[in-house]
Amino acid sequence: MERCARPGRPERPLGVGRNVKLRLESRIGYVDLVHEMAEGMARGMGFEKGSALNIGLAVREAVINAIKHGNGMDAGKPIEVTFEQQDDLFRVRVRDQGPGFDWSHTANPLDRENIFRSSGRGIFFMRHFVDRVAFQRRRGKGTEVVLEKRFDAAGRAGRGGEVMKRRKG
Amino acid sequence: MKANARHHGKVTVVDLSGKITIGDGDIKLRQAVNALLDEGRKNIVLNLGGVSYMDSAGIGELVACYKRAREKGVSLKLLNPNGKVQDLLILTKLQEIFDIYRDEREALASF
Numbered sequence: 001m002e003r004c005a006r007p008g009r010p011e012r013p014l015g016v017g018r019n020v021k022l023r024l025e026s027r028i029g030y031v032d033l034v035h036e037m038a039e040g041m042a043r044g045m046g047f048e049k050g051s052a053l054n055i056g057l058a059v060r061e062a063v064i065n066a067i068k069h070g071n072g073m074d075a076g077k078p079i080e081v082t083f084e085q086q087d088d089l090f091r092v093r094v095r096d097q098g099p100g101f102d103w104s105h106t107a108n109p110l111d112r113e114n115i116f117r118s119s120g121r122g123i124f125f126m127r128h129f130v131d132r133v134a135f136q137r138r139r140g141k142g143t144e145v146v147l148e149k150r151f152d153a154a155g156r157a158g159r160g161g162e163v164m165k166r167r168k169g
Numbered sequence: 170m171k172a173n174a175r176h177h178g179k180v181t182v183v184d185l186s187g188k189i190t191i192g193d194g195d196i197k198l199r200q201a202v203n204a205l206l207d208e209g210r211k212n213i214v215l216n217l218g219g220v221s222y223m224d225s226a227g228i229g230e231l232v233a234c235y236k237r238a239r240e241k242g243v244s245l246k247l248l249n250p251n252g253k254v255q256d257l258l259i260l261t262k263l264q265e266i267f268d269i270y271r272d273e274r275e276a277l278a279s280f
Contacts, residue, residue, distance in 0.1 A: 028191055028192040031192065032190070050253075053222065053253065057224060060190070061225055109261060115232075115261075116232055116266075117229075117232070118229040118230065118233040119225070119229050121225040122225040124261075125224070
């Protein structure tokens with residue numbers, strides 16, 4: 001007798017699948033959850049501990065931005081987070097539904113006049129902790145932040161989950 | 170995040186542990202420092218030895234605590250930031266602003 005696949009059941013457990021998408025209410029309480037997922041998936045891909053924490057911190061800042069500045073702390077407006085595990089990089093997309101924020105005019109937090117500011121370091125952290133940060137305004141649909149962290153040539157995880165060499169830094 | 174204050178003569182050391190992040194650690198840090206300022210404490214050391222990491226909200230609250238203390242004539246110093254926390258202080262150039270100590274006795278004697 002031929003066995004039928006169970007509809008809705010993932011082929012791989014959460015965290016092992018290559019692409020995972022979350023849709024969450026805009027609540028600060030979800031920031032830890034997304035951070036831990038990002039860091040855990042990065043570890044699962046073979047990023048070393050420090051790099052995985054950096055990825056988690058960058059994703060955390062993107063989610064905070066989406067909730068606070070994108071959706072204006074309106075719990076009724078969802079954020080979407082997509083984790084894409086590729087052979088040579090880990091990409092995370094964070095989408096909000098709000099009018100957006102002007103990322104092109106963020107002040108440099110290292111400037112002397114800004115060093116005592118209690119806010120304004122989120123995008124700075126994102127840019128420092130991953131290889132690429134891109135902001136895409138979606139017409140009438142909010143903003144998408146794309147974060148990418150790439151394995152270097154010697155730092156790829158081996159097939160079957162075996163880690164051959166781990167990326168440093 | 171946990172914050173426990175202990176007093177050594179004129180100096181109060183606040184042992185912080187866990188992570189100082191948005192919605193929890195940043196609030197507890199603010200409450201702990203505000204309580205000491207309200208008590209009229211003049212010399213505060215924040216012991217970061219047990220803090221694993223901070224996010225932008227945690228770093229922002231640390232700066233806000235420093236500013237509030239300074240406005241009240243209170244001296245606020247840092248003790249023993251670990252690897253990741255130290256990285257963040259260097260990255261943000263805040264290590265050039267704060268007085269940072271590795272040894273508690275040195276921190277206590279600095280006031």
